[in-house]
Amino acid sequence: MSAQERTRIDRYEPATIEPRWQRRWAELGLYDTNLADDSKPKYYLLTMYDYPSGNLHIGHWYVKTPTDALGRFHRMNGKNVFQPIGFDAFGLPAENAAIKNKIHPHAWTLKNIDNMRRQLRSMGAGWDWNSEVVTCEPEYYRWNQWIFLRFLEAGLAYRAGSPVDWCPNDGTLAREQVEGTDRHCWRCGARVEKRDLDQWYLRTTKYADELLDFTGLEWPEPIRIMQTNWIGRSEGAEVAFTTAPDDSQPGGDGLRVFTTRPDTLYGATFMVLAPEHALVPKLTHADRAAEVNAYITAAGRETEIERLSTERPKTGVFTGSYAINPVNGERIPIWIADYVLAGYGTGAIMAVPAHDERDFEFARKFGLPIRRVIAGPEVTDAEVAAPMETAFVSHGTEERMVNSGPHTGLPAKQGFASIVAMLEKQGRGKASVNYRLRDWLISRQRYWGTPIPVVYCDTDGIVPVPDDQLPVRLPETVDYAGRGDNPLKSDASFANTTCPKCGGPARRETDTMDTFIDSSWYWFRYLSPQNEGAPVERSIEARWCPVDQYTGGAEHAVMHLLYARFFTKAMADLGMVHEREPFKRLFNQGQILGADGERMSKSRGNVQDPDELVSHYGADTVRLFLMFMGPWDQGGPWSPTGIGGISRFLNRVWHAALDPHGIEPGDAESGVLPAGQDKAAADRALRTAAHRTLRVVSEEYAELRFNTMVAHLMELSNLLQRYRGTEAAGSAAWNEAVGLLLLMLAPAAPHIAEELWSRLAEARGEEWASIHAQPWPSVDEAAAAENEREVPVQVNGKLRDRVMVPVGIGEAELERLVLARPKVVAALEGRAPTKVIHAGGKLVNIVVR
RNA sequence: GCCGACGUGGCGGAACUGGCAUACGCGCUCGACUCAAAAUCGAGUGGCCGUGAGGUCAUGCGGGUUCAACUCCCGCCGUCGGCACCA
Numbered sequence: 001m002s003a004q005e006r007t008r009i010d011r012y013e014p015a016t017i018e019p020r021w022q023r024r025w026a027e028l029g030l031y032d033t034n035l036a037d038d039s040k041p042k043y044y045l046l047t048m049y050d051y052p053s054g055n056l057h058i059g060h061w062y063v064k065t066p067t068d069a070l071g072r073f074h075r076m077n078g079k080n081v082f083q084p085i086g087f088d089a090f091g092l093p094a095e096n097a098a099i100k101n102k103i104h105p106h107a108w109t110l111k112n113i114d115n116m117r118r119q120l121r122s123m124g125a126g127w128d129w130n131s132e133v134v135t136c137e138p139e140y141y142r143w144n145q146w147i148f149l150r151f152l153e154a155g156l157a158y159r160a161g162s163p164v165d166w167c168p169n170d171g172t173l174a175r176e177q178v179e180g181t182d183r184h185c186w187r188c189g190a191r192v193e194k195r196d197l198d199q200w201y202l203r204t205t206k207y208a209d210e211l212l213d214f215t216g217l218e219w220p221e222p223i224r225i226m227q228t229n230w231i232g233r234s235e236g237a238e239v240a241f242t243t244a245p246d247d248s249q250p251g252g253d254g255l256r257v258f259t260t261r262p263d264t265l266y267g268a269t270f271m272v273l274a275p276e277h278a279l280v281p282k283l284t285h286a287d288r289a290a291e292v293n294a295y296i297t298a299a300g301r302e303t304e305i306e307r308l309s310t311e312r313p314k315t316g317v318f319t320g321s322y323a324i325n326p327v328n329g330e331r332i333p334i335w336i337a338d339y340v341l342a343g344y345g346t347g348a349i350m351a352v353p354a355h356d357e358r359d360f361e362f363a364r365k366f367g368l369p370i371r372r373v374i375a376g377p378e379v380t381d382a383e384v385a386a387p388m389e390t391a392f393v394s395h396g397t398e399e400r401m402v403n404s405g406p407h408t409g410l411p412a413k414q415g416f417a418s419i420v421a422m423l424e425k426q427g428r429g430k431a432s433v434n435y436r437l438r439d440w441l442i443s444r445q446r447y448w449g450t451p452i453p454v455v456y457c458d459t460d461g462i463v464p465v466p467d468d469q470l471p472v473r474l475p476e477t478v479d480y481a482g483r484g485d486n487p488l489k490s491d492a493s494f495a496n497t498t499c500p501k502c503g504g505p506a507r508r509e510t511d512t513m514d515t516f517i518d519s520s521w522y523w524f525r526y527l528s529p530q531n532e533g534a535p536v537e538r539s540i541e542a543r544w545c546p547v548d549q550y551t552g553g554a555e556h557a558v559m560h561l562l563y564a565r566f567f568t569k570a571m572a573d574l575g576m577v578h579e580r581e582p583f584k585r586l587f588n589q590g591q592i593l594g595a596d597g598e599r600m601s602k603s604r605g606n607v608q609d610p611d612e613l614v615s616h617y618g619a620d621t622v623r624l625f626l627m628f629m630g631p632w633d634q635g636g637p638w639s640p641t642g643i644g645g646i647s648r649f650l651n652r653v654w655h656a657a658l659d660p661h662g663i664e665p666g667d668a669e670s671g672v673l674p675a676g677q678d679k680a681a682a683d684r685a686l687r688t689a690a691h692r693t694l695r696v697v698s699e700e701y702a703e704l705r706f707n708t709m710v711a712h713l714m715e716l717s718n719l720l721q722r723y724r725g726t727e728a729a730g731s732a733a734w735n736e737a738v739g740l741l742l743l744m745l746a747p748a749a750p751h752i753a754e755e756l757w758s759r760l761a762e763a764r765g766e767e768w769a770s771i772h773a774q775p776w777p778s779v780d781e782a783a784a785a786e787n788e789r790e791v792p793v794q795v796n797g798k799l800r801d802r803v804m805v806p807v808g809i810g811e812a813e814l815e816r817l818v819l820a821r822p823k824v825v826a827a828l829e830g831r832a833p834t835k836v837i838h839a840g841g842k843l844v845n846i847v848v849r
Numbered sequence: 850g851c852c853g854a855c856g857u858g859g860c861g862g863a864a865c866u867g868g869c870a871u872a873c874g875c876g877c878u879c880g881a882c883u884c885a886a887a888a889u890c891g892a893g894u895g896g897c898c899g900u901g902a903g904g905u906c907a908u909g910c911g912g913g914u915u916c917a918a919c920u921c922c923c924g925c926c927g928u929c930g931g932c933a934c935c936a
Binding site for chain 2 (some may be wrong): 715
C-alpha cells in the first residue's frame with residue numbers, strides 16, 4: 001500500500017480493506033494447515049458442511065463466522081488449527097432442477113458450488129481450501145462404495161425384504177427420516193406409506209449399546225438424551241408361547257414375545273400379533289379369514305388415512321386360534337391389531353390388560369378378561385378380586401405379586417427375576433434386551449447419489465463389484481422420463497452389465513445410497529482428500545482425530561450425528577481408523593429467524609441477503625453482529641436496526657486507533673480527564689481495564705460465549721472513547737490498551753483488526769506481520785489487579801450504601817468503616833447489629849433484630 | 850401423553866459455584882454541531898410515589914429455604930423443540 005493511498009483512506013471503509021486482506025491472506029497461505037507439523041498441538045475445528053443450494057443465506061454466516069472466530073482464537077493461542085470446508089453435494093434439489101430446467105445435476109451442483117465459494121470467501125474465514133471435499137465427485141463417492149463393500153464383507157450391510165417407509169416423492173426413507181404423528185417425509189412433507197421392498201440396510205443396531213455410551217464426549221445434554229431415547233434400550237425377557245392345537249391346525253408353533261414385565265406373565269389373558277406377522281395366515285381360521293384379511297388390508301392402507309388424533313381407539317380382530325401361556329398352561333386367544341408394531345421386538349405381544357394401558361383399552365373394547373397380578377401396598381385382598389377401572393402400571397419397590405402361582409406374594413421386582421429364572425430353566429424364555437433403534441435403510445430410488453456397488457446375477461445372486469472396478473460411476477447422460485423416476489433404472493447402458501464372477505449377463509443395482517452416507521465420514525476425508533489408496537490416511541487420522549470441536553444445527557441429533565458415530569465405530573472395527581468417536585466436543589448453534597420471528601423464506605419475504613449486508617456494512621460488522629445478538633445456541637430473530645450499533649462500535653475502534661487525540665469535529669466534551677483523576681491515574685485505569693478485559697474475553701472465546709465477548713470489547717472501547725482527546729490519549733498505556741483491543745478483536749473481526757494493526761506498525765516504522773499470526777496476549781496480573789474495591793452495603797438484605805475500600809482490608813476494619821457511614825446509621829435507626837455478613841469481601845450485610 | 854429447553858425493561862440480552870438485578874447494544878427523550886437534515890458527539894432512560902435527597906415495587910404465577918434467591922426446593926401457568934401405541 002502506498003503512503004498516498006493510506007492517507008486517502010482516513011475513514012473506515014470495509015469495502016476497500018476487506019477484499020484486499022482476503023487476497024493477501026490467500027497469497028500468503030495463512031490458513032493452509034500443515035497436517036504433518038506436530039510442533040504445535042493440533043486443533044481440528046469442523047463445521048457441518050453445506051448442501052450447495054446455490055446461495056449463501058445469513059444462516060450460513062450465523063453458523064460459520066463464530067466458528068471461524070474460535071479457530072482464529074486457537075491459532076493465536078499456539079495451536080495448529082485445521083479448518084476444512086466442503087460440500088454435501090448429492091441430493092434431491094439437483095434432480096429437481098434437472099427435471100425443471102433440463103440441466104444436468106452435476107453441472108447444476110458445480111455451478112452452485114462456484115457461486116458459494118465466492119460468497120464464502122467474503123466472510124474472511126480461515127479455511128484450508130486445499131482440503132475441500134465435494135461428495136458428488138467420483139473421487140469421493142468411490143470411497144462410499146469401497147466402505148460399503150467392506151461393511152458387506154463384515155456383515156454390517158445386508159439386503160432384506162420388509163415393509164419400508166415410502167415417500168411418493170423421495171422413495172424409501174430411513175426410520176429417522178419419517179417425522180410426526182402423521183408420519184410425513186422429513187424433506188418434502190408428503191405422507192409416508194408402507195411398501196414391501198427388498199432394500200439395503202446397515203446394521204446400526206449392532207452398535208446400539210456402544211452408541212448409548214457418551215463417556216469422554218462433551219456434548220450438549222439434550223442431544224445425548226435425544227439419542228438415548230432414539231436408541232430406546234429396554235430390558236426385559238423373551239417368552240416362548242406356543243399355539244394350541246384345535247380343529248383346524250395341530251398347534252405347537254412357537255410364538256415368541258418380548259416383554260419388559262415378565263413379572264406380569266400370569267396376567268397375560270390374550271396375545272396380539274402385528275397384522276404383518278408371518279404366522280397370521282397360518283393361524284387364521286377359515287371362518288375368520290374374511291374379517292382378518294379385511295383388517296390387514298385396512299391396516300396397510302392406514303398410514304395414508306388422515307389421522308386427526310393420536311388417541312385413536314384400538315382396533316383389532318380375533319384370528320380364531322389360541323396360544324398356551326408357558327407358566328400356567330392357560331389357553332388364551334390370539335388377536336391381530338395395528339397397535340402392535342411389526343418392526344419392534346418379535347412383532348407379537350402377550351397382552352396383560354391389568355397392567356398395561358393399551359392392553360387394558362383393547363380388552364375393555366373387545367370384552368377380554370382382565371386379571372390383576374400386581375398389587376400396590378395398600379390394596380386389600382378384596383380389592384384384588386374386584387374389577388379394575390384402570391390399568392395399574394406402577395412398578396416400584398412396594399408392589400407385590402398376586403394371582404401368580406408359586407410367585408404370589410413376592411415383591412414385583414423379585415418376581416421379575418424369579419420368573420425369568422424359571423423360564424430359562426424350562427427353556428421357555430430368557431432375559432433379553434430390545435432397542436427402538438432400527439437398522440439403517442440406505443437404499444434410495446434416485447439418480448443423484450452414490451450407486452450401490454453390487455450386481456444381480458441369475459447364477460451367482462448378489463455379487464459385489466470388485467474393488468478394481470470402483471467407482472461405479474453415474475452415467476453422464478440422464479434421461480428423466482418423469483418426475484420421481486430413478487433414471488438409472490431405465491438406463492440400459494448403466495443397468496445392464498456382466499457378472500464379475502461368471503461373466504454372464506447381470507443387472508446392476510440401480511438404487512443409490514442415502515446421502516447421509518456421505519456425511520458419515522467426510523471429516524476423515526478432509527485429512528487426505530487426494531489419497532487414492534484408501535478413504536482415510538491412517539497416520540494422519542491417528543494424529544488429527546477425533547475432531548476437537550464440531551458445530552452445527554441440532555436438527556441432526558438423531559440422524560447425521562448418530563450415523564457419524566456408527567460409521568466411526570464400524571470403520572474402527574474394520575481397521576480403517578483408530579478413533580471410535582468422531583466428535584469430542586459438540587456445539588449446537590441456534591437458528592436465525594427473520595425480523596418477524598418466523599423462519600426465513602422467500603415466500604415470506606423476510607430473508608436477509610448477506611451479500612447485501614456485506615456491501616453495506618462490511619463482513620466484520622456482519623460477523624460481529626451475529627455473535628453479539630445473543631447466546632449462540634439460542635439463535636433468534638434478525639434485528640434490522642441492531643447492526644448499526646456494531647457499525648458504530650467498529651468506527652469508534654477505528655478512530656481510537658488512528659486518531660487518539662480526537663481532531664475530528666464534534667468531540668466537544670472530550671479533552672478533560674474525569675474529575676479528580678490525573679494522567680497517572682488515567683493510565684492506570686486504562687491498563688487495568690484492558691487487562692481485565694483480556695482475562696474475561698479469553699475465557700469467553702474458549703467457552704463460545706461470543707455475545708458477552710463482544711460486549712466486553714465494547715466496554716473497553718467505550719473507555720478509550722472517554723479518554724480520547726485527553727492527556728491520557730496516545731500515552732504508552734493508551735497504546736497498550738489499543739493494541740490489546742485489536743488483538744482481542746482479531747478473531748471476530750479479522751479485517752479491521754489486521755488493517756489497524758498494519759497501520760499502527762507502519763506508523764511505528766515496524767515491519768508488517770499479520771495480526772492473525774500474533775500470539776494471544778497474556779494478562780498482566782499486576783495491571784489487572786485492583787487496589788481499591790467498591791463494596792455494597794446492605795441492611796437486612798436491602799442495599800443502603802457502597803464504600804470504596806482498599807483491597808486487602810480486614811473484616812473488622814471494614815465493619816467499623818461501614819457502621820460509621822451516615823446512610824447505614826440512618827438505616828439502623830439506633831438498633832445494634834445482630835450479625836454482620838461479609839460474603840468474602842464481596843458485600844457486607846448488616847442484620848438487625 | 851412422555852422427554853427436554855426456556856420465561857428478566859419498549860426490544861435483543863447480561864448477572865460464572867446464591868451476594869449491588871437490568872452489563873452491552875437497539876430504540877426512545879433532551880442537548881451540542883448544522884441554514885436544515887443525516888452522520889457524529891454528550892446527557893438521560895424498569896414501574897410507581899416524591900420538587901428533592903430518597904422511598905417503594907419489580908426477574909411468568911403461588912408458596913418455601915436463607916442474613917441474602919433471576920439463581921436452590923415444592924406446586925402451577927405459558928412458549929419453543931423432540932418423540933408418537935416401542936410391549
